[in-house]
Amino acid sequence: MKTPVTVLGLGAMGTALARAFLSAGHPVTVWNRTPGRSPELDALGAGRAASAAAAVAASPLVVVCLLVDATVRSTLDGVDLGGKTVVNLTNSTPEQARETAALLGAAEYLDGGIMAVPAMIGGPAAFIFYSGSAAAFEQHRDALEALARPEYVGADPGLAALYDIALLTGMYGVFAGATHALALAGSEQLAAGPFTERFLLPWLTAMLTSLPRIAKDLDGPRSETAGSNLAMQSAAYDNLIDTSVAQGIDPSLMEPMGELLRKAVAAGYGDADLAALVGVLRTAAG
Numbered sequence: 001m002k003t004p005v006t007v008l009g010l011g012a013m014g015t016a017l018a019r020a021f022l023s024a025g026h027p028v029t030v031w032n033r034t035p036g037r038s039p040e041l042d043a044l045g046a047g048r049a050a051s052a053a054a055a056v057a058a059s060p061l062v063v064v065c066l067l068v069d070a071t072v073r074s075t076l077d078g079v080d081l082g083g084k085t086v087v088n089l090t091n092s093t094p095e096q097a098r099e100t101a102a103l104l105g106a107a108e109y110l111d112g113g114i115m116a117v118p119a120m121i122g123g124p125a126a127f128i129f130y131s132g133s134a135a136a137f138e139q140h141r142d143a144l145e146a147l148a149r150p151e152y153v154g155a156d157p158g159l160a161a162l163y164d165i166a167l168l169t170g171m172y173g174v175f176a177g178a179t180h181a182l183a184l185a186g187s188e189q190l191a192a193g194p195f196t197e198r199f200l201l202p203w204l205t206a207m208l209t210s211l212p213r214i215a216k217d218l219d220g221p222r223s224e225t226a227g228s229n230l231a232m233q234s235a236a237y238d239n240l241i242d243t244s245v246a247q248g249i250d251p252s253l254m255e256p257m258g259e260l261l262r263k264a265v266a267a268g269y270g271d272a273d274l275a276a277l278v279g280v281l282r283t284a285a286g
């Protein structure tokens with residue numbers, strides 16, 4: 001008998017999570033604010049609860065996937081979580097995760113960060129960060145494996161959110177640059193498809209292979225630059241901004257990186273590699 005699971009929230013992600021638990025053979029109870037969402041789950045065997053409290057009462061393991069942290073708190077306000085393990089997969093900040101862990105009063109609490117879109121859930125590329133109760137993670141690891149590769153990152157409930165947000169900043173940074181590149185290409189009516197497949201994607205893929213070298217520089221002594229020092233990059237960067245403006249493309253996504261390069265050179269890192277920018281960011285925040 002597999003652990004019965006309750007899923008609170010049947011948005012795009014909650015529905016994918018419920019479906020994955022059902023496929024793995026777990027008895028699943030679902031609840032959603034708007035009734036009747038995702039009717040396909042009924043045919044797969046999900047039971048519907050009339051309230052969040054009734055859904056929570058149905059299973060020892062309660063998986064929450066709602067819009068934002070405030071939604072989790074309002075939904076579970078006054079609901080008895082005694083004896084329950086709550087796994088909160090709602091996107092949040094580390095601070096929100098810590099506060100919600102303390103506030104809910106569940107017997108065991110795990111916070112999670114889903115590194116997948118709904119269609120990837122249950123597939124090989126998806127993974128989910130978890131932090132919080134190590135005992136709950138070990139007890140429910142098999143069930144959680146039905147969703148995605150589970151990655152437990154520590155007892156502090158805020159850690160999963162930190163890993164999640166760090167990866168999301170990486171993703172949005174890449175997408176910001178790619179969005180700008182497509183706008184520039186489009187300013188000369190280049191077709192987006194061939195430009196992307198022949199040039200943009202291979203170029204980004206090749207450039208991203210330098211990430212482990214940057215990480216090595218951060219973790220140990222700085223190595224020789226790979227031939228692209230920051231002074232050179234900063235000097236050339238003006239051309240990115242000038243070309244964008246001349247082509248009628250808003251340069252605002254690109255300007256902050258130019259500013260960071262200038263700061264790094266002014267701080268004496270002109271002969272260094274990209275890893276030096278991490279230190280400049282830390283100084284700027286402090």
Ligand code: NDP
Pocket residue numbers: 009010011012013014015032033034037065066067068071074075089090091092114115116117118
């Ligand atoms: P959706 O917008 O599809 O669904 C939102 C869910 O939250 C619905 O169940 C909605 O209920 C519920 N909800 C919203 N406001 C309230 C409220 N005030 N009270 C009760 N329930 C409420 O979002 P997703 O399912 O895509 O995302 C859910 C979480 O998963 C988010 O935190 C998101 O960041 C995270 N996530 C999503 C990914 C994705 O690609 N979709 C990827 C990784 C993480 P109702 O049907 O009644 O509106």
